[in-house]
Amino acid sequence: MTLSFANLAEFRAVLAGAKGPDQAAVEGARARNGQLTKPPGALGRLEELAIWYAGWQGKARPEWKAPQVIIFAGNHGVAARGVSAFPAEVTVQMVANFRHGGAAINQLSRCFGAEMQVHALELDRPTADFTQAAAMSEDEVVAALGAGWQAVNPAAGVLVLGEMGIGNTTAAAAMAQALVGGGGWAGRGTGVDDAGLSRKEQVVAEGLALHAAALADPLEVLRRLGGREIAAMTGALARARMLGLPVLLDGFIACAAAAVLHAVAPSLLDHAVAGHASAEGAHRRLLAHLGKEPLLDLGLRLGEGSGAALALGILQAAVACHSGMSTFAEAGVAGG
Ligand SMILES: O=C(O)c1ccc[n+]([C@@H]2O[C@H](COP(=O)([O-])O)[C@@H](O)[C@H]2O)c1
C-alpha cells in the first residue's frame, strides 16, 4: 500500500477529510436499543457503547468482529537522563518477550480472540534527547506515523493500540504539558523513586523551555517531544479514524498519542473510547481533557495495550446484548 502522506503537511491534509459515523446506523441502533427486553437504560454504559460501535460499523444491529491489537516499541534519548526505574535495554528484551508470547498482552489478546502484532521501530536508534534537540526529524516522525498507519487491519472489528518504550512516560508527560498546559504531568512510570520523579520534572521543564516557540502546532509537539512508538500510535489512530474503525484507548502514553489528534480537531477522536484509567498519576487528567470517561479502573500501569485489551470484553458484551437480545414484541414481554 502506498502511504497517503509524505510529510506532516500532507498528514494534516489527510486528517481534514475525516468523516463522522453513519448517522442512520446510530439512529437505528438507538431505536433498537429502546425496544430490547430491559427497562430503559438498565444496561448502563453498555447501551451507549453498543450504539457507538453500531455507528462506526455502519449497522443498526452490528456484528462482533475479531479485534486487532498492535504493539509499537521505541527507544528514547531521555532514558539516559535517569527517568525510568528500568534500563533502556528492557525495550528490546520485552519485544522478544512479546514475540515469544510471554507478556501480559499476549495472554489478554488470546483471552479476547484478538490478532496481535508487534512493530519494533528502530530500537537501536533512540530518538534524540528532547532537552537537547527535537526528538525526531520530520522524515523520522513521518516514517513512524506511516508505520502506524500501515499496521492497521481494515477488516478488524476494533483496534487496541499499545506501546513499549523505556522512558516514554517522560515523553508523554512533556507532550501532555505542551498540548494541555499546566504542570504536574510527570508520574512514577515504571516505579521511579522521589529523586527519579524530580529528574523527570526537570527533564520535562527543560524540554518545554527548549521547544517553547514551536509547541502551538500539535504535530510539532509529537515530533519534538514524542517518540517513534507514540507517533506510530497517532498514525494508527488516524488510519482507524479514516477507516471508521472503533478504537479502545490504553494508558497515559497511548492517550498522549491520541491528544495530538484531539488538538488538531477534537472530533478526530470520536471513534475512540477510553478502555481504562491507568494508575499513572496524570492519566485521569488527560482523559478529562480528551472528554473520555474510562470503562475500567483496575490500578493497571503496565502499558502494552493491556487496559484497553481488558475493555474488549466489556465492548464485546455490549455488542452481544444489543445485537442478540429480543425486543419486547419478539419475546412477548409487556412494556412498561
Ligand atoms: O500505560 C500507562 O499508563 C503506563 C504507565 C506507566 C508505565 N507504562 C509502561 O512503562 C514504560 C514507561 O515507563 P518509564 O518509567 O520507563 O517511563 C513503557 O513501556 C510503558 O508501556 C505504561
Ligand SMILES: Cc1cc2nc[nH]c2cc1C
Ligand atoms: C518489564 C516491563 C514490561 C513492560 N511492558 C510495558 N512496559 C513495560 C516496562 C517494563 C519494565
